Amino acid sequence: MSFFQNCFKYTYRLTIESNDSTKDPNMEEEHFEEHDDLSLLPDEVLVIILSKLSWKDINKVKFVSKKFYGIIHKMYPRLERRKIHELSIRYNGDCRGYPFFIKIGVIAVENVGSDVFRHCFRTINRFKSVEELSNFLKTADLRNLYKLNIPASGDIDIFVILNKSFKKGTNINSLNIGKLLEKDLDSFQIFIGKLSSVKDIHVKCIRLHSAEAKDVCLILSSLSSLNSNEVSYIRECNWTNILSSDMVIEFFKRSNIEYLFIGTGNIEFVRSLFKEFFKKEKPRKMEEKCGYNQITLRIKFNCDCEFLQDILRNSLSEVKNVVEINTLSSIDSVIRVQCTL
Known part of the structure; x- marks a missing residue:
């Protein structure tokens, strides 16, 4: 030795x-x-x-x-390699030479011989460069993550870095992305292609100033390719308004989604989606009475909610077999409707 x-x-x-x-x-x-x-x-x-x-x-x-x-x-x-339970990667270019910050969570056994697990967080020091960050990620087992958090990454394309460390067949229970920008589109497509399964996907802001509709369709198409996806949260930037009802309905058709949360300030998109969603939901419910799984669509409107409620109520008369089932207090500004047979 x-x-x-x-x-x-x-x-x-x-x-x-x-x-x-x-x-x-x-x-x-x-x-x-x-x-x-x-x-x-x-x-x-x-x-x-x-x-x-x-x-x-x-x-x-x-x-x-x-x-x-x-x-x-x-x-x-x-x-x-060290098995990672949760991973959060943050980038801040203004941080005195150490712009990368990582927080990891690991699962550890509470006592030897015990089946009781303890979730232990560890905070890792900042990294100076992409190379240092990549070298660290190579030391971790990232194949099965409970949660991956990617806050807004500023000027750097964080998915380029992740693609060097993540392998094909990766499973993630919950994927949280702070902001998806135009510069991230290609690397994001590659990253999603490496994932075997994702149960929950949260994209808190899609901001594509000059992107075309086909670029947005590619994003939703990538997400719909994950058949394990049950919950999706997608919020578009109020200044771009790139989502359309056709895109979302196609997303429903191609995925096993059970809960979709849409954030938008585009009233025409909401009106159209409201109608198209129930046109799709009723036939599906009638055809699959035995094994029917209800799809929940939740829309967060980033403007006057009372105005939205009036529009949706007026649209109810245009969609057959759809009724309002419950309206909560005006503080919550929520309108609930369901499809009937």
Whole structure:
């Protein structure tokens, strides 16, 4: 184990002396290259040795020498990665050289031999660059996430970074996206293509200033390709108004969605969607009486709600077999309707 011990000693020395500008890193590396016995160790032994190290130590040790960097990079897929329960990635370009901030949640057993689990949050320090962030994500098992939070990412395309770390077949229970911009469209399509299943999708703001209708259709088409999707929250920017009733109805047809929340300030879109939704819902309910699963459509109107209520009530007469079932207090400004046979 002399090689293993030498790695530790050298790594420790690298950490202590990292701020000493008088040290020549090239001389240190040449010294290590002359004395390492790396070529004598089979891959199986290296995997065992590396598995005893924390990922933080592994990321330090790989800079011991160019040869060791290559070996560790080769061994990454064979090492057991830390399983992540929740992951939140935030970017802030104004943060003093550390723009990336990550918060992770892990599942841990409360007591040895117990089936009781404890949800433990850990806050990870900020990262200086995309490379540092990507290196960290490589140390995590991201195949089965309970929740992935991606707040508004500013000028950077966060999905380009995620596509380097997420693999095909990833499962996410809840995907929360703060803002989806035009620059994100291509990388977002690739990211969704890597997902095997997503139960809940929340896109808090879609802002596409110059995008065409086909671009929006591509977004909804990508989401509808996830047959496991049961709940979707989609809110469009009030300044763009890019959603249409045809897009949403097509989304219903191509997915197994059970609950759709739409946020908009476009009254014509709401009026049209209201009518088209029930035209689709009634025949589906009649044809599938035995195994019928109700679809819930909730619309949040970002303007005068009383005005919206008046319009929807007037539209009820134009849609057969649809009745208002309950109107809550004016404070909530909610109108509820359902399809009848």
